[in-house]
Amino acid sequence: MTAGKGRKDLPTMMDVARTAGVSKSTVSRAFTQPGMLGAETVARILEIASSIGYVPNHTARALSTGRYGNVALVVPDVANPFFPPLIRAAQMEADRSDFCVFLGNSDESWRQEDKLVDRFLSQVEGLVLCASRLTDERIRAHALKRPLVLVNRDVPGIPRVLIDSAIGVREAIAHLAELGHKHIVYVSGPASSWSNQQRRAAVRLGARQHRLEVSIVAARVPSYESGRAVVPDILATGATAAIAFDDLTAQGIMTGLADRGVSVPADFSIVGCDDVLGAATYPSLTTVSNRSDETGRAAMSLLLDMLGSRAVGDARVTLDTYLVVRNTTAPPPNRPPAPARAAPPPLIPPRKGEGDAN
Amino acid sequence: MTAGKGRKDLPTMMDVARTAGVSKSTVSRAFTQPGMLGAETVARILEIASSIGYVPNHTARALSTGRYGNVALVVPDVANPFFPPLIRAAQMEADRSDFCVFLGNSDESWRQEDKLVDRFLSQVEGLVLCASRLTDERIRAHALKRPLVLVNRDVPGIPRVLIDSAIGVREAIAHLAELGHKHIVYVSGPASSWSNQQRRAAVRLGARQHRLEVSIVAARVPSYESGRAVVPDILATGATAAIAFDDLTAQGIMTGLADRGVSVPADFSIVGCDDVLGAATYPSLTTVSNRSDETGRAAMSLLLDMLGSRAVGDARVTLDTYLVVRNTTAPPPNRPPAPARAAPPPLIPPRKGEGDAN
DNA sequence: GATTGACGTGCAACCGGTTGCATTCGATAG
DNA sequence: CTATCGAATGCAACCGGTTGCACGTCAATC
Known part of the structure; x- marks a missing residue:
C-alpha cells in the first residue's frame, strides 16, 4: 500500500495545495483548466509548484482520465x-x-x-x-x-x-535503360517480405516496358554477407547491372565484385534499396529512397x-519512393564483365542489424 | 472522472472477481502472491482472467505500489x-x-x-x-x-x-607506428566532447611514446561533410596517416582523398573511431571499437x-576500447602524398544523424 | 468440548490525480 | 433590501490496482 517504501517521493498535488492554502481540486484545475480559476490564484499555485519542483503525476492522471499520454x-x-x-x-x-x-x-x-x-x-x-x-x-x-x-x-x-517501392524501382529501371543496359538482375530478399514482393513485381513490369532482359538471383537474407556470396550467380547471368533488395545486400555485392576485379560502375552498375547507408560508401550508392x-x-x-x-x-497509406542517383550506375561496358580471379573467402564480419526489415 | 469516455475499456480486476465469485483482493493476490491463496482458486482465477483477456493494469499498479516497471x-x-x-x-x-x-x-x-x-x-x-x-x-x-x-x-x-577511447587509440598509434608511419594527424571533434578530449590526449601521449610527429586538424562538427572539407588541411601537414574523431568524419576524409587521387590505404592510411559503419565501406575502415x-x-x-x-x-564505469584492423591502413608510401587535382565541390548530401554523439 | 492456529478470503483505505456537484460570496438586478 | 446569478473554490467519489488487518472455518491440541 505505502507507495515508494521510502524511495524518493516526488512532491504531490497535496503538498502544493497545503502551502498554497487551497484544495487539491484547485491545484488540479490550475494545471488543466486555468480559465476556471482566478488569475492570481493560478499564478500563485504555478509559482509555488515550480518552486518546490512539482510536476503533475502522469500515472495518476492517466488512471483517472484514461488518457495515458x-x-x-x-x-x-x-x-x-x-x-x-x-x-x-x-x-x-x-x-x-x-x-x-x-x-x-x-x-x-x-x-x-x-x-x-x-x-x-x-x-x-x-x-x-x-x-x-x-x-x-x-x-x-x-x-x-x-x-x-x-x-x-x-x-x-x-x-x-x-x-511502396514500385515507383522508385521503376525509375531505377528507366535510369538503367537510358544508360544503355539491356540485361539486368534483381537480387531478391526474403520471400515473405511484402517489400520484396513489391520490388520484384516492379522490376518485372519495368523491364518489360523497357524491353530489358531480367534475371532473378535469390539472396535468402538481406545482408552484406549474402550480397557478397551471390556475386558469382549475378555474373553468371551475363547482366550488366543489378538492383538489390536493399542497401546492405548491394554493399556486399560491391565488395564481391571488387574482389573479382570487376569495377563499379565502369564494368557493372548497382542500385540498392532503402537509402540506408546514405552517401557513406565509396563509390556512393545509387539507391531507391525508402523515406523511412x-x-x-x-x-x-x-x-x-x-x-x-x-x-x-x-x-x-502508401508512400512513394524515388530514385537517388549517386555513383554506382553508368553505361554498360562494351562487353559484359566476367570473373577475373577466384573469389576469396569472406573475411569481413557482416554488418550488425541486418535482416529483413521490411 | 469517467475514464475512457467510451473508448475501448480493458477488462478490470473487478470483472474477473465478479465472474469468479471472489473479491478484488483475491484476484489481485492470484497474480502477485499466488502462494497465499488456495491452489484451485488461483487456477480458476487465472483461467477466467485469460479467457476474458484480462491483463493487470500497469498504471494502476504503479500508482499504488510506486513500482512503475x-x-x-x-x-x-x-x-x-x-x-x-x-x-x-x-x-x-x-x-x-x-x-x-x-x-x-x-x-x-x-x-x-x-x-x-x-x-x-x-x-x-x-x-x-x-x-x-x-x-x-x-x-x-x-x-x-x-x-x-x-x-x-x-x-x-x-x-x-x-x-574510454584511450586504449583503442593507443593501439591505433602503435599499429601505425609499426607500419612505419612517422607523422600522423588527429582530426578532432567538438571541443566540448568528453570523448574528443580523451582521444586527443591519447593520440598525443601515444605519439610521444612512439616518437611520431603529430598534427591536429580541427573538424568542428563530426560529419561526412566536414571530414571531406578538411582534407586539404590534412594533406598540408605532410602526414601519411590520420586518426579521425569518428567514423563519419573518417568516411568523409576517404572521399576527399579519393577526389584528389590519393588512394587509401596505398598512399594514405585512415583510422576511424566508434566502429559505426561496420565493414560497410570500401575499402572497409580500420577503426576503434566503441562497444556502444x-x-x-x-x-x-x-x-x-x-x-x-x-x-x-x-x-x-569505464569501458575499454580496442582497435579493429580492416583495410584502410598500410605502410606509408615512399613519398608523402600530395594533392593531384583540385577538389570538386561537395555533391553528396551529408549523412543523416551526424553530430557529436559523445 | 473448549482453545488455539493456520489458512483462505473479504473489507476498506490508500496511491495522486480528475471532475460532477454543492457551496460560498460579492455583485447586479428588481 | 432582497432575490438572483455567475464566478471561484471545496467536497467527495472514482480510476484500478495493493495490502494491513479483521474475520470465519476447520483441524489439531489440551
Whole structure:
C-alpha cells in the first residue's frame, strides 16, 4: 500500500495545495483548466509548484482520465539501419502532441512482440507496430483493445502505412535503360517480405516496358554477407547491372565484385534499396529512397488522429519512393564483365542489424 | 472522472472477481502472491482472467505500489548511428527484468531534454541519460528525484558509464607506428566532447611514446561533410596517416582523398573511431571499437541494480576500447602524398544523424 | 468440548490525480 | 433590501490496482 517504501517521493498535488492554502481540486484545475480559476490564484499555485519542483503525476492522471499520454512503438530490431530514422521521426511527431513513447524491440520474435504489446497495452493509448512478426489474428486481437497502426504490414481492416517501392524501382529501371543496359538482375530478399514482393513485381513490369532482359538471383537474407556470396550467380547471368533488395545486400555485392576485379560502375552498375547507408560508401550508392522517416511520422500522425477520435477507419497509406542517383550506375561496358580471379573467402564480419526489415 | 469516455475499456480486476465469485483482493493476490491463496482458486482465477483477456493494469499498479516497471532512456539523436546499438542493448537488458523503456530524443537541445525528463519522472523508476546536454546542476536536480545513470558524461556523484577511447587509440598509434608511419594527424571533434578530449590526449601521449610527429586538424562538427572539407588541411601537414574523431568524419576524409587521387590505404592510411559503419565501406575502415552496445547494457544494468536497492553510490564505469584492423591502413608510401587535382565541390548530401554523439 | 492456529478470503483505505456537484460570496438586478 | 446569478473554490467519489488487518472455518491440541 505505502507507495515508494521510502524511495524518493516526488512532491504531490497535496503538498502544493497545503502551502498554497487551497484544495487539491484547485491545484488540479490550475494545471488543466486555468480559465476556471482566478488569475492570481493560478499564478500563485504555478509559482509555488515550480518552486518546490512539482510536476503533475502522469500515472495518476492517466488512471483517472484514461488518457495515458503514452504510445508504444515496436520494431523487430532497433539496430537495423532501416529503423532509427523511422523511430526518430515517430518520436518527434508524438512529442509534438506531448506524448511519451515506449520503444519495444521484438528481436524478430513474435513471442517477444506479443509480450511487449501486452505489457504496453495497459499504459498506452495506442501502438505502432513496424514490420510486425505477429499473425494477422493476434494483430486483430490487439487492435480490438487499443488503436493500432501498422508499418509495412498489410492487414485489411487495420490502419497501415506502407512503403511502396514500385515507383522508385521503376525509375531505377528507366535510369538503367537510358544508360544503355539491356540485361539486368534483381537480387531478391526474403520471400515473405511484402517489400520484396513489391520490388520484384516492379522490376518485372519495368523491364518489360523497357524491353530489358531480367534475371532473378535469390539472396535468402538481406545482408552484406549474402550480397557478397551471390556475386558469382549475378555474373553468371551475363547482366550488366543489378538492383538489390536493399542497401546492405548491394554493399556486399560491391565488395564481391571488387574482389573479382570487376569495377563499379565502369564494368557493372548497382542500385540498392532503402537509402540506408546514405552517401557513406565509396563509390556512393545509387539507391531507391525508402523515406523511412516520413513513414515513421505518417504512422504516428495517423495514430494520433485516431486518438483524437477523428475516425480513420480502414486507412491504407502508401508512400512513394524515388530514385537517388549517386555513383554506382553508368553505361554498360562494351562487353559484359566476367570473373577475373577466384573469389576469396569472406573475411569481413557482416554488418550488425541486418535482416529483413521490411 | 469517467475514464475512457467510451473508448475501448480493458477488462478490470473487478470483472474477473465478479465472474469468479471472489473479491478484488483475491484476484489481485492470484497474480502477485499466488502462494497465499488456495491452489484451485488461483487456477480458476487465472483461467477466467485469460479467457476474458484480462491483463493487470500497469498504471494502476504503479500508482499504488510506486513500482512503475518503467525506465527512460534519453539520447540526443536516435538516428545518429552511434546510438541504435546502445538503445537496443539497453532495451533488451531492461526487458530481462520486465521493464518497459521510454525513449526520448532530445534533439540535441537541453530544453527538450529537460522537458522530456520532467515528463518521464512521474512514470519511471529511473533514467539513463546519454551524452546529456543538460547542465551539471539540472542533472543533479533530477538525480535527486529518481535514480539516474549517465553515459559519456562525467558528473561526480552521479553514476556514469564512460567509453574510454584511450586504449583503442593507443593501439591505433602503435599499429601505425609499426607500419612505419612517422607523422600522423588527429582530426578532432567538438571541443566540448568528453570523448574528443580523451582521444586527443591519447593520440598525443601515444605519439610521444612512439616518437611520431603529430598534427591536429580541427573538424568542428563530426560529419561526412566536414571530414571531406578538411582534407586539404590534412594533406598540408605532410602526414601519411590520420586518426579521425569518428567514423563519419573518417568516411568523409576517404572521399576527399579519393577526389584528389590519393588512394587509401596505398598512399594514405585512415583510422576511424566508434566502429559505426561496420565493414560497410570500401575499402572497409580500420577503426576503434566503441562497444556502444555494451555501454547500453552496462548503463541499464547499473540502473536496475540501483532500483533493486543494491546501493551503487558513486559508480564510475569505464569501458575499454580496442582497435579493429580492416583495410584502410598500410605502410606509408615512399613519398608523402600530395594533392593531384583540385577538389570538386561537395555533391553528396551529408549523412543523416551526424553530430557529436559523445 | 473448549482453545488455539493456520489458512483462505473479504473489507476498506490508500496511491495522486480528475471532475460532477454543492457551496460560498460579492455583485447586479428588481 | 432582497432575490438572483455567475464566478471561484471545496467536497467527495472514482480510476484500478495493493495490502494491513479483521474475520470465519476447520483441524489439531489440551
